[in-house]
Amino acid sequence: MNHVLHGLAANPALPSEPVDRLIAVADPDLAEALACRPDLSHAQVRALASRFEEAAVRLAYEGRLSATDVNPAVQPRAALALLEEGTGRPQWARLFAADPLVESREKLAACPDLPRDVAAALATDPEVRVVAELALWTVSDLAARLAQHPHTEVRRAAAANEATPPTLLAALLTGEGLPAARSCPVCDRETTPFVHDPHCPDPDCELPPGAACDGSHESAAHDIQEAALRNPATPAAAAVFFADHPxxxxxxxxxxxxxxxxxxxxxxxxxxxxxxxxxxxxxxxxxxxxxxxxxxxxxxxxxxxxxxxxxxxxxxxxxxxxxxxxGSPLLPRITAACPAEVEGLAASPDATVRMLLAQRRDLPAEIRDTLARDPDAKVVKSIAPHPGLSETRLRAMVERHGPRVVAKVAANPDATPALLEHLARHRPPVQKAFREIARHRHATAPALLACLTDRQARPIAASHPALPPAVIVELLADDNWQVVEAAAANPSLPPASMLELVP
Missing domain, CATH: 1.25.10 (Leucine-rich Repeat Variant)
Structure with a gap:
């Protein structure tokens, strides 16, 4: 893989003409990187999609290809992606319903708004996996029919489909009122009774550990019940009887x-x-x-x-x-706390409670500043990234608590260039702080040069537009491929260097 070209493919400052050249010389990996560019012209999108179907599929899902741009006979997966997005042509669905590739019919079965004749054909497909995929996504009337399918895999898919009528979801859950299933993944493959060894040595075996069938398809029946219980459309009146299930x-x-x-x-x-x-x-x-x-x-x-x-x-x-x-998550109840509750939490004698409150990023200024003066380092770490804290306040945190809070102070969106340079020179060095500084919008060249000395921060710093252009060019020859890609993607890379690097 040419990591310089991959970085250039992601560089937002790369002019249009070199992008054309990259498209012309791209391999599949580079095409994937180019497909991620948001500034591709329609002509570039078409050129890229015509050469690489993987890229075409991505562009189709992102809405940058239309039905007029795709030939389903040449790029079937891109056409299926458009059908899945609801922008393909109905006649394509009929084409894929007769496709000899099972994978194409299975993909088609998951597409919305299929013509009725196509859905009916897929419902009788000889491959169970195609019918099961249809059962998972289809509309109510067909889901109701497929809930009674003789194969358990189709029934399990119908049990997971929220469009399946509630009466049939209840029947799938309890097993009452449905004709008995005739086959399952176990008895399709093995002579029953059979219990699959949880430590099966066959690397190609597709049966899950413990799958069993004695003629009643017991493990498959369990899977159907699990899917139905997970389905919010299943009536609660049928679900409640499982509170004491073994x-x-x-x-x-x-x-x-x-x-x-x-x-x-x-x-x-x-x-x-x-x-x-x-x-x-x-x-x-x-x-x-x-x-x-x-x-x-x-x-x-x-x-x-x-x-x-x-x-x-x-x-x-x-x-x-x-x-x-x-840990230190932002808890939903903390997020929902009213102003009076926030004041009470800020005054809690428990430092952990104050730390949890400090995770909010919308605190009133007086409470934010009170927590910034907290004697407990974990509270200060939690509040340090809060916007609105002054440079003086942030420096005071570092002076009082030292390395324990340096990285979180560096993550503050209002940290000034001078403060970031000060943090980059902190002794002892704080490795996590280098990573925060390297991605900070206010980072300066001196701070970023310090970040380049840290192995984990180096790729991040290499992508920062404040890095001196001469340094970016030097990093194109770095031993670390991540650094090379980041430097090539840096919008501050000199335009002349970009043009020299493109074949």
Whole structure:
């Protein structure tokens, strides 16, 4: 791979004429890079698409190719991409419905607004995978028909389709009211009864670990139920009976549903498996009483997930902050806190609570500045990237807390050029700070030259337009290909150098 050309292909300052030359000499990898340029003319798009179908597919998905630009006989995948985007021609669908390539028919089956005759043909396709793909995406009436298909893979796809009528989703979930399935992925391949070895030595085997069939297609039936429970269109009245199902996976899916009666959530809160209770803790539909119950649950991941609940009472948040390792995320309940609640959180005696509040980037100036003076370094690290902090305030953070806060101060969008140069000279050096400085819009040439001394910051600094042009040219011969590509993509690379590099 020519990394210089790949960098140039991404360079926004590259003139149009050298782009034409790159298109003319491109290989498939370079064509992919060129297809990402937002400034390609329509003529350049057509030229690139005519040479490389992978690039044509990308351009089709991005809406930069139209049906008049594509010949489905020459570039079938690009034509299928346009059909998937709803901009292909209906006659193409009829062409692909008769395509001998299964992959083309399968791709077609996922396209919206298929002509009825095409959908009907795909519904009787001899390849199950084509019919299953149709069942996953088709409209209600055909989904209802495919929900009763004799193969379990098609039924599983219909169970995941939100357009499948609720009565049939309930039937797929319970198994009642449908004709018995006649085949599944296991009995298609093996003589039953059969249980697939979880440690199967065959690298080409397509059966999942533990897949089993004794004539009742048990593992496939389980997969259908899992898909139906995950489907929000499945009636809750049918789903509630799975609260005591022996399958942990099914109880997990049930615990995530937001449409269950309170008594079912209460039953799931007593589930013996922590994974089920952790999924329940994520559920936005559980009430405050259940939130408080789960807040005392020491099962794996329950409290951490509960901390992200949008309706979490703030006193419970304070408890969770001290009871479990949350890291420093911006929690939904913190985001939703009203002004009075923000003041209360800022005054919390728990530094972790103050740190979590400091993740917000819209705090009132007085609270922002109060948190910037916090005695705890983790609070200061959290508030340091907040916009609006003065250079004096940012420098005071570094003087008080040293290397612990340098990288976060460097990430502040209002950090001045002088401050960034000061941080780049900090002793001891802070490697994470170099990366933040290297991508900062206010970084100066002296600061960026310091960043070039750090292995991880070097590729980032090489792409910064404030880097001196002579240095950018030198970096084109760097030992690190990432640095070479970044330098070639730098818009401050001298135009004469760009022209010299293009074949």
């Amino acid at each position: 399958s942990v996976l099914l109880r997990q899916e049930l615990a995530a549903r937001p449409d269950l009666p309170p008594q079912v959530y209460a039953r799931l809160a007593e589930d013996p498996v922590p994974w089920v209770r952790a999924r329940l803790a994520d559920n936005p539909a559980i009430d405050e009483a259940l939130i408080r119950t789960l807040a005392t649950d020491r099962g794996h991941d329950v409290q951490r997930r509960l901390a992200h609940h949008p309706l979490l009472p703030l006193d419970v948040l304070a408890h969770l902050a001290s009871a479990t390792r949350l």
